[in-house]
Amino acid sequence: MTTKLHPALIAFTALVFVFLIGPLIIVVGAALSDTTYLTFPPQGLSLRWFENIFAISAFRRTIITSLQIAFLSTFIALLIGIPAAYALNRYRVQLPGWLSTLFVLPILVPELVLGFSLLKNVAVQFNAPIYLSLVVGHSLLVLPYVVRVISASLASFDFSIEEAAISLGSPPLKTFFTILLPNVRSGVIAAFILSFITSINDVSISIFLTGPGISTLPIQILAHMEQFFDPTVASVSVLLMALTVAVMAIVERTLGLTFLAK
Amino acid sequence: MKRFAGWSLASPATLAVVIFLVLPVVATIITTFLTPAGPLAPYIGFFGSGFRRTVLWRTIQVSLITTVIALFIGFITAYVVSRSPGWLKSILIIAAVFPLLTGVVVRSFAWMIILGKNGILNSALVGSGIIAEPMTMLYTQGAVIVAMVYLFVPLMVLTLVGVLESIPDDLIQASASLGAKPMATFTQVILPLAVPGLIVGAVLVFTGSFTAYATPQLLGGESQMVMGTLMYQQAMVTFDWVSASTIAAIMVVITIAIVLLMTRVAKRLNPMAV
Numbered sequence A: 001m002t003t004k005l006h007p008a009l010i011a012f013t014a015l016v017f018v019f020l021i022g023p024l025i026i027v028v029g030a031a032l033s034d035t036t037y038l039t040f041p042p043q044g045l046s047l048r049w050f051e052n053i054f055a056i057s058a059f060r061r062t063i064i065t066s067l068q069i070a071f072l073s074t075f076i077a078l079l080i081g082i083p084a085a086y087a088l089n090r091y092r093v094q095l096p097g098w099l100s101t102l103f104v105l106p107i108l109v110p111e112l113v114l115g116f117s118l119l120k121n122v123a124v125q126f127n128a129p130i131y132l133s134l135v136v137g138h139s140l141l142v143l144p145y146v147v148r149v150i151s152a153s154l155a156s157f158d159f160s161i162e163e164a165a166i167s168l169g170s171p172p173l174k175t176f177f178t179i180l181l182p183n184v185r186s187g188v189i190a191a192f193i194l195s196f197i198t199s200i201n202d203v204s205i206s207i208f209l210t211g212p213g214i215s216t217l218p219i220q221i222l223a224h225m226e227q228f229f230d231p232t233v234a235s236v237s238v239l240l241m242a243l244t245v246a247v248m249a250i251v252e253r254t255l256g257l258t259f260l261a262k
Numbered sequence B: 001m002k003r004f005a006g007w008s009l010a011s012p013a014t015l016a017v018v019i020f021l022v023l024p025v026v027a028t029i030i031t032t033f034l035t036p037a038g039p040l041a042p043y044i045g046f047f048g049s050g051f052r053r054t055v056l057w058r059t060i061q062v063s064l065i066t067t068v069i070a071l072f073i074g075f076i077t078a079y080v081v082s083r084s085p086g087w088l089k090s091i092l093i094i095a096a097v098f099p100l101l102t103g104v105v106v107r108s109f110a111w112m113i114i115l116g117k118n119g120i121l122n123s124a125l126v127g128s129g130i131i132a133e134p135m136t137m138l139y140t141q142g143a144v145i146v147a148m149v150y151l152f153v154p155l156m157v158l159t160l161v162g163v164l165e166s167i168p169d170d171l172i173q174a175s176a177s178l179g180a181k182p183m184a185t186f187t188q189v190i191l192p193l194a195v196p197g198l199i200v201g202a203v204l205v206f207t208g209s210f211t212a213y214a215t216p217q218l219l220g221g222e223s224q225m226v227m228g229t230l231m232y233q234q235a236m237v238t239f240d241w242v243s244a245s246t247i248a249a250i251m252v253v254i255t256i257a258i259v260l261l262m263t264r265v266a267k268r269l270n271p272m273a274v
Helices: A007-031 A048-055 A057-090 A098-102 A111-124 A130-155 A159-167 A172-183 A185-201 A217-227 A231-254 A257-261 B002-031 B041-048 B050-082 B086-101 B104-115 B120-127 B141-165 B169-177 B182-210 B214-220 B227-237 B241-269
Strands: none
Touching: A007 A231, A007 B050, A007 B086, A007 B104, A007 B141, A048 A057, A048 A231, A057 A130, A057 A185, A057 A217, A057 B002, A098 B002, A111 A130, A111 B002, A111 B227, A111 B241, A130 A185, A130 B002, A159 A172, A172 A185, A185 A217, A185 A231, A185 B104, A217 A231, A217 B104, A217 B214, A231 B086, A231 B104, B002 B241, B041 B050, B041 B241, B050 B086, B050 B141, B050 B182, B050 B227, B086 B141, B104 B120, B104 B141, B104 B214, B141 B182, B141 B214, B169 B182, B182 B241, B214 B227, B227 B241
């Protein structure tokens, strides 16, 4: 038996969900519009604005850059984040308490500050390529997700299984790939997806680390909006939403989406 | 030996955070104390400027209002979601996760279409004869707050659903069967148990709005400058890096102070949690 809910509460919640989903439906409508200005409901349906995305070379370029940066930075974050999460769980007693706080810092420090500091003290100071700084910035941005999600899936892992494998003569690396990794597989998938989406959508770090010749998709959208307020932005937004739906479908298949509420 | 193994596995990530986050951010803050004009000059300059004080105050105001509204909406929504039957709960969580995973630019853009001079809201209001002329809604503080609330409600809902789910139904029914009115059950049973979650949610929303860039830029523009947009302008438009660093330092200090303060409050209110 569940608690009865007051009808007013239910009505209020229904309105909240209209508020949450409504604006996104409006964006889809605007993207399908036939007119050169943004209207809703659309006057005549057309896919011309989707074609327009690929006709504009800046969008083509930045979509590729954004995908590259997202893959690279997620890969790096997994590469350094998985061992860190493993160490934090396996050697909890041996490691100082502040270490886990350190891995939360990228969430605690405002993204704008991190982006600006990377520009000022790494990119400019050491004349580092902007692309590299962008990858570094995004890797740091997504690292906390990797460490947190992998830690959560390691929390239920029984390390004595691993010890048994090692005492039976399995080499450490083989143990990692055959015993540990399969057990945290869903955590790795979740971490990958969260990181990828976070990187693709990032504005605050990227805005400092993009310049002539290199830009990411959200920054390009901002730049485009300043000049033309046309449905192209709406159609790019729909592409990003489609990506989100695809990602959610993968999460649902592998973990169930309620996982994200934890 | 074990200590060494732990450190060697954790060291790549540790080094990455120290070298590319801690050191650059600390360096940014330190430079504000090493200006030729004297150690506190940039701060005296910041707080001496009426415009900048207004920007700081506006940012705090917008963040506080956003946090309060998001707490209110998020709490009620999360409560209903947490008490919904399984299938409906999944659908509602998906509906809350979807906007969360949709980027901040897309979500702010949606509100530009809605609130613009020829936007949907104005067209609807003029079309139905409620107002004669389109109203100015975009580039106002209200627009920034609406879009920020939109940004953070899903986060608040997801943070609170987990907390509220862990309150057993039996407890709520026990309270009711002992004669408590729904309102009393709410204020005396549910609310106190939800406090740790509410604090986490409030911290996330406040620090998120306090340091936001894209939303205030798109919906507030020049007239509604906040700390984030001012910092960007100082760094990338006027190239005044000392001023940008000062704003960065103030943002870091306020963010970390809020987090520490609220963690302490949470511990005091509920020593078992956090």
